[in-house]
Amino acid sequence: MxxxxxxxxxxxxxxxxxxxxxxxxxxxxxxxxxxxxxxxxxxxxxxxxxxxxxxxxxxxxxxxxxxxxxxxxxxxxxxxxxxxxxxxxxxxxxxxxxxxxxxxxxxxxxxxxxxxxxxxxxxxxxxxxxxxxxxxxxxxxxxxxxxxxxxxxxxxxxxxxxxxxxxxxxxxxxxxxxxxxxxxxxxxxxxxxxxxxxxxxxxxxGVVARAERQRHHQYWRVWVKPDGMVRGEFELEPQAGMLVKAVFDQLTHPRRLDAKTRRGFGDHALGDARYADARATRERDAAEGLVQLLRAGASVDPSRLLDERKPSVRVVVNAHALATGEGTGMIEGHPDRIPVADIHPGLCEGHLPVKFGDGTVLDLGRDERLFTERQKIALTVRDGGCMDPDCTRPPSWTEAHHIDHWHRDGGRTDLADGILLCRGDHLRYHNEGWEVRREGARYWLIPPPGVDPERTPRSMRSKTPSDILNPVDPTRLPMPGAPPVPRLVAAAGEREPARPAV
Structure with missing residues (x-):
């Protein structure tokens, strides 16, 4: 034995x-x-x-x-x-x-x-x-x-x-x-x-079958609790659900809190309690906002065209899939794919073509400090949310960050030199000395010496699937039954792409 x-x-x-x-x-x-x-x-x-x-x-x-x-x-x-x-x-x-x-x-x-x-x-x-x-x-x-x-x-x-x-x-x-x-x-x-x-x-x-299954299993339930409060629950297919989430995000966004309340979060003694109170306030405001939205929607004139300035859901799809009908797209801030057939109706609401590559139309250099609305949309498509490796904040909670600081480094307001960060990570990067470096299309997060004395670069991955941004030529995909093709870096004995020097 x-x-x-x-x-x-x-x-x-x-x-x-x-x-x-x-x-x-x-x-x-x-x-x-x-x-x-x-x-x-x-x-x-x-x-x-x-x-x-x-x-x-x-x-x-x-x-x-x-x-x-x-x-x-x-x-x-x-x-x-x-x-x-x-x-x-x-x-x-x-x-x-x-x-x-x-x-x-x-x-x-x-x-x-x-x-x-x-x-x-x-x-x-x-x-x-x-x-x-x-x-x-x-x-x-x-x-x-x-x-x-x-x-x-x-x-x-x-x-x-x-x-x-x-x-x-x-x-x-x-x-x-x-x-x-x-x-x-x-x-x-x-x-x-x-x-x-x-x-x-x-x-x-499978994406098409799942979308049909999700539509079939939608529900909304409401009941009265013994204490008189009215409680409810729902499950919605991704596009409808993300519209509801967009409304909720608008009603609960941290920027809706006054500056004095936000500053109180840093209090060592009372910060946790103030954060809990602020969260309860945001959720209560969201509940009141939901009721107001339902009242407005129930009383609207059915013959009237509603205002265009409304919460929306952004759908991302590459031009190849849209033209051929083959492949899938994605909803901004949602992890799953949706069929191309579900995207076409949304085009009637409006669309913005975004082309990555030369970027001449969307690059502003030193002429402007702030990223434009079109640039932010392009960053949203490319990054899919906060680019911090451990953050899952959706694009609606993010801000555009110059990886080369505007004043200190003479940074440019170009797509390649900007990334999306949520407010918390944006402040942390600036205040604690975190740096972002770019090599080609890859971004690396460099920790400050106090966090990592070696300042080992950490890979920053987009939340948008790579094949949505860069469709793969079918002729380059491995044939069924063929042995997997090793990555080029494997031949050099590396487990991942070479990291930039700090």
Whole structure:
């Protein structure tokens, strides 16, 4: 019997025996504290990886063919998920995700082991058919090698879904290596969004089916609570929902608060309470605004054309998809795609063509300090929201920032030298010394020395999917069944594009 499980048990006993309390970490300085958190995180991820592999074996021994002799049944549980949940004391969702990732790794390993055996033993090769490599093999291997964590792998698998529509197994196999590489430094929520965007990019038929399904499942419910308050809930398809969100954002925007209230947020003693009070005030104002909007809408003359100055939803689509009807578009501030067919009716409301490249019409150089409305629309299309790597603020909450400061650096009011930042990040960048550098079409965030003494550049990614801005020539896409094409930087031994020097 291997001695690995006893080693794990010994590690667990050593950790349990440690007397750890909040006071353990108080004496540490910032750098030491963060180092401890990172080391504990590495340990947790390694434990989860081993746990997923072990759980996969539990699932194998609990398979339906074993019946009452299966491991789960013999221990008094209905299935593997219930058994794992009872051991880990986790939620049902977490237990199912752990089992799923473990089985994904096990199936990948089993197919690879059988293929290796067929190559090494001619007798096995003659008597055993070639194994079917699962389409998620690249993801299973990435977890086994520690490239991505168990949680990120589960998020990727969930975001991609199962083969179907235009996203058959061959298409998913071709897309996985690049997706895994993109997600190696992302947290689980960002990885799930990236996987959903990948699925939408290759499965236009699925986008159409989802849009129809969403329209079918819309609802709005209202009821009276026992205390007399009227409560409601709704679910709307993306375009209708984002219109409602645009109205809500206008009614709750931080700029609607007076300057004195906003300054109070920085008070060390009362800042949290003032922020909570301000939030309650904004939400109360939004409720009153909703009622006023409903009154105005209910009383409007149906024969009258409404004012053009109204909350709107901006839809982004590239010219190629619009001309051919093939592909998808996106709603500004929303993570999912929409069919091209749903975009055409909106063109009657008005549209603004935006061309990236020479930028001559939209570049103002040193003639103007402030970005124009058309420039901001172009930045909205390009950036898709706040460009800070950890921020998810929508475009409506952002401001245009000169990456080369107007006074200090002689910055230019050109598209290439501007990015979108939410108000909070914009102030933080200026006040704390964060810098943004551009190399070609890529932007890098440079932390101040107090945050990172090495000032290691951090990649800033647009929230707008890349294929919306730059349609891919179909002839350049990998053929079904063809091996994935490695990235150019991989040949140089790099995991990501070279970072700019500071």
């Amino acid at each position: 291997p001695d690995f499980p006893p080693d794990l048990a010994d590690i667990a006993r050593r950790l349990i025996g440690r007397e750890v309390s909040t006071g353990t970490f108080i004496p540490l300085d910032d750098a030491a504290l963060l180092a401890v958190v990172e080391e504990l995180t590495l340990l947790r991820h390694e434990v989860e990886r081993c746990q997923a592999i072990a759980v996969a074996e539990v699932a194998r021994r609990s398979r339906v063919p074993f019946g009452v002799r299966g491991l789960a049944q013999r221990t008094g549980h209905a299935g593997t998920g219930q058994l794992v949940q009872s051991i880990t004391r986790s939620s049902k969702r977490e237990a199912v995700a752990l089992v799923r990732v473990g089985q994904m790794m096990a199936e990948t390993d089993a197919a690879a082991a059988l293929e290796a055996q067929r190559w090494s033993d001619p007798m096995v090769s003659e008597t055993t058919p070639a194994p079917t490599t699962p389409w998620f093999a690249a993801l299973g291997a990435a977890v086994a090698e520690g490239v991505v964590t168990v949680e990120v792998a589960g998020a990727i698998r969930s975001g991609l879904g199962e083969p179907g529509g235009d996203a058959d197994e061959a298409a998913l196999v071709a897309a996985l290596p690049m997706l895994v590489d993109e997600c190696r430094s992302l947290h689980a929520d960002a990885a799930r969004r990236a996987a959903r965007q990948t699925r939408d990019r290759i499965d236009a038929a």
